[in-house]
Amino acid sequence: MERGRIGRITAQPKPPAAWRHRGGCATGAQGRARGPADYELLELHLFRSIPLRDVKPLAKALLARFGGLAGVLGATIEELRTIPGSARAGAT
Numbered sequence: 001m002e003r004g005r006i007g008r009i010t011a012q013p014k015p016p017a018a019w020r021h022r023g024g025c026a027t028g029a030q031g032r033a034r035g036p037a038d039y040e041l042l043e044l045h046l047f048r049s050i051p052l053r054d055v056k057p058l059a060k061a062l063l064a065r066f067g068g069l070a071g072v073l074g075a076t077i078e079e080l081r082t083i084p085g086s087a088r089a090g091a092t
Helices: 017-022 038-049 056-066 069-073 077-081
Strands: none
Touching: 038 056, 038 069, 056 069
């Protein structure tokens, strides 16, 4: 909140309506905060293991195979090795 010219507290301006419905704000149409997608979180981890390579396809393949981030993180080394390209990510 900010003070107006005569000292009254005025409300902060709202973002444009288009932002509220098209993802311009940190909250969705229901007003709940959204976090990054599972593949984005997995990409961050994979990039540390495989620098200078696009890891998005590997992240999406792992998520598709194991059904989500929890499934990928709970997978055994043998299960991870079944995904092409995962050996470079440290599943050796």
